[in-house]
Amino acid sequence: MKLETMVLTVSSSAQKGGVPGIAAILGTNKTSELVLLGYPLAITRTAVDFEVDQATSSVHCCAQMETVRRTGVEVEAFTAIQVSLLTIYDMSLPSSAAC
Numbered sequence: 001m002k003l004e005t006m007v008l009t010v011s012s013s014a015q016k017g018g019v020p021g022i023a024a025i026l027g028t029n030k031t032s033e034l035v036l037l038g039y040p041l042a043i044t045r046t047a048v049d050f051e052v053d054q055a056t057s058s059v060h061c062c063a064q065m066e067t068v069r070r071t072g073v074e075v076e077a078f079t080a081i082q083v084s085l086l087t088i089y090d091m092s093l094p095s096s097a098a099c
Contacts, residue, residue: 003057010050010059010088019091020084024048024063027083031076041067043076048084061085 010020025046032038045066052059063080065073 003052003054007052010052020050020087021048023087024061024080024084028063028065028076028080031079034079035075038075041069041071041073041076043067043073046080048080050084050088059085059088 010018025048028043028046032040043065045064047064049062050059051062061081061084063077063084065077065080067073
């Protein structure tokens with residue numbers, strides 16, 4: 001993927017991180033539907049940060065979740081990361097000829 005395309009896709013800055021950030025939040029909410037024997041959690045906070053590494057032409061993504069329940073939210077964080085990175089890839093297809 002071209003570096004310019006990657007920066008443009010990730011920096012489509014809206015308040016919640018642009019389209020990839022919104023996709024991460026939606027992915028978090030759908031985790032219980034995607035994972036076998038999963039159950040919905042009351043997530044109280046979702047934060048997703050993206051960083052473009054120009055040296056390697058890659059995107060680094062970090063997701064943080066909070067809940068009031070006594071359970072882990074690792075699967076929800078993994079789902080948020082995967083959905084947001086898939087969204088970045090999908091958004092970059094029209095403007096990137098190197099796929």
